[in-house]
Amino acid sequence: MYEFGDVVLTRFPFTDLSGGKMRPALVVSRDNARRSDLVLAFITSNVRFEDDPDVLLLAPSAANGLKTRSFVRFDKLATLEMGVIVGKLGEAEPEFLLTARPVFHGVFGFGSP
Numbered sequence: 001m002y003e004f005g006d007v008v009l010t011r012f013p014f015t016d017l018s019g020g021k022m023r024p025a026l027v028v029s030r031d032n033a034r035r036s037d038l039v040l041a042f043i044t045s046n047v048r049f050e051d052d053p054d055v056l057l058l059a060p061s062a063a064n065g066l067k068t069r070s071f072v073r074f075d076k077l078a079t080l081e082m083g084v085i086v087g088k089l090g091e092a093e094p095e096f097l098l099t100a101r102p103v104f105h106g107v108f109g110f111g112s113p
Contacts, residue, residue, distance in 0.1 A: 002038055002088065004030045005097050007064045009086040012042055013078055024065075024089055026058075026072050028104065038085065041104075042076035049073060054107050056100050058092060065090030074104045 002008060006027040011020040029039035045068045049055040054075040060066040066089065092100075105111060 002027050002032055002082065002085065003091075004028065004032070005092045005094075007043070007058075007066065007089045007092055008038075008040070009089055010040065010080060010084055011086075012040070013080075015076070022086070024070065025078075026092060028074075028077070032082075036083075037079050037081055039077055039079050042073040042078070043070050044073060045070050047071075054103065056096070056103050058096055061090075061093065063090050064092050064096075072100065074100070074107045 004027055007024055008027060009022065010025055012023050012025055013020040024043040025040035026043060027038055028041050032038060043058065043066070049071045050057070055071045055073050058064060058066060058070050058072050060068055060070065
């Protein structure tokens with residue numbers, strides 16, 4: 001079972017649906033025991049997104065399981081069946097999740113939570 005804030009490894013689809021790439025992703029959906037799908041945010045190590053307002057740095061740590069400086073792209077979400085998740089890498093730190101709230105909400109026009 002995967003929970004909100006988990007960092008998982010999955011095949012994340014390209015936006016044009018031409019394929020996908022194995023990569024880490026952040027679980028952003030809650031109450032995942034009630035459904036068979038997860039909503040995930042794309043994680044990349046590509047530094048060109050560093051100054052993007054819809055992106056947040058997630059530094060590697062033993063807790064989150066990331067090996068390199070990474071960026072969570074809250075503007076790149078996918079809903080995937082739990083069965084396609086390869087496994088859990090770790091958990092995003094609570095401080096990161098608090099910092100992420102206004103970024104996530106801002107992407108969708110909800111403003112500050």
